[in-house]
Amino acid sequence: MRLLVLAIVVTILLAIVSLFIGVSNVSVAGLLSSSADDRQMQVLLISRIPRMLAIILSGASMAIAGLVMQIIVRNRFVEASTAGTTESASFGFLIATLLVPGWPLMGKMLIAAAFALVGTALFLRILRAVPLRDVMLVPLVGIMVGGIIGAVTTFIAYRYELLPTLLAWSMGDFSGILRGRYELLWIGLGCAVLAYVAADRFTVAGMGKDFTTNLGLNYQRVMVLGLVIASLVSASVLVTAGSIPSLGLVIPNLVSLMVGDNMRRTVPWVAVMGAGFVLACDILGRVMRYPYEIPISVVVGVIGSAIFLYLLLRTRRHA
Structure with missing residues (x-):
């Protein structure tokens, strides 16, 4: 419990630091001496706070979606980017943009979520038909499904x-996140x-049908609920900020090593x-080439891949 409180405090500190990093100068002294119409206050309210909230919501929801997918598929190498979910959501958003361009963003997101649900269900259907002798075959199947859907989308x-x-x-x-x-x-x-x-x-569904x-x-209802959660999260993050790879893969595996596999206990940690993690990567991407920014997908992808490779090699070495 103390470690969880410490993690929450560190996350809050990172969130506060992110409010004061950027091209436009925002400082505590400037905020205390400014009025509601001052530039620093406007930047804080219109840009920095919405961006910070978007980062926190995206990081937490994508990590939990990855945890849910790993449990229902019963494989630690599965997340939205290795199950065709992200590619299916992109395909659905593209179709919505072409066929109903005047629809509000919420309607397009629901279409993207529906496509993500269908794509993930297709991935699970293929898994049932393919004899899987190695756990590594599961993400390979998902990557192939996502590659086909991505090629059609492109x-x-x-x-x-x-x-x-x-x-x-x-x-x-x-960088384009603003209020509204x-x-x-x-x-x-x-x-x-x-x-x-x-x-x-x-947790029970993860033990088998x-x-x-x-x-x-009801095993099928639990599976459908998990797919709906993963699809809605992937679609909302994709429509708002784009794709964030490796997040749902790395964080649940790190938490699993720390506190075990009981989902009731791991969800707050995840x-x-x-x-x-996303806050730290965003801050790093904003300061490495200041005043320019490195996209969050690049920073998370590089750091997340390095962490996962370390965990994978460490696990095999102990085995």
């Missing part, structure tokens, strides 16, 4: 001259709370560490 975007738009979706970046452009991420927070409420059911049925739970 072809359609090229055909209708939307490749720059598609690149913007695939490159996660919080991040509120969809609260849906991810709602999904994270729902995952915590249903944590015991997901027969075990779950013997305990009186949420706090996911938010803190």
Whole structure:
């Protein structure tokens, strides 16, 4: 419990630091001496606070979505980017942009979530048909499914001259987050709370269909609930900030090594560490080439991949 409190305090400190990093000068002294119409106060309210909230919501919800997917698939190498979920959401958002361009962002996000749900369900259906003799085959199947869906998406975007738009979706970046452009991420927070409420059911479902049925739970309903949570989170983050790779893969595995596999216990840890990790990566990306920014997807992808490779090699060495 003390370590969790310490992690929360560190995350809060990172959130405060992120408010004062950027091209526009914002300082505590300037805020205390300014009025509501002053430039520093406007930058803080319109840009810095929404960006900080978007980072926290994205990091926490994506990490929890990765945890849910790993439990229902029963594989530690699965997350949105290795199960075709992110690529399916991009495909759905592209279709919505082409067919219903006048729809509000919420409607397009729901279409992207529906496509993500179908793509992830297709991934699970393929897993049932393929004899899996190695745990590494599961993410490989997901990467192949995502590659096919991504190729179709790229072809359609090229055909209708939307490749720059598609690149913007695939490159996660919080620099364009302003007040009024991040509120969809609260849906991810709602999904994270729902995952915590249903944590015991997901923990039981992770033990297999027969075990779950013997305990009186509806295995299919638990699976569908997990897929809906992962799809809504992936779609809301993609529409708002773009794709953030490796996050749902690294954080749940780190937490699992620290506190075990009981989801009721790990969800708060995953949420706090996911938010803190993305905050730290965002701050790093903003200061490395100041006043320019490195996109969050690049920083998270590089650091997350390095951490996961270390965990993978460490696990095999101990085995």
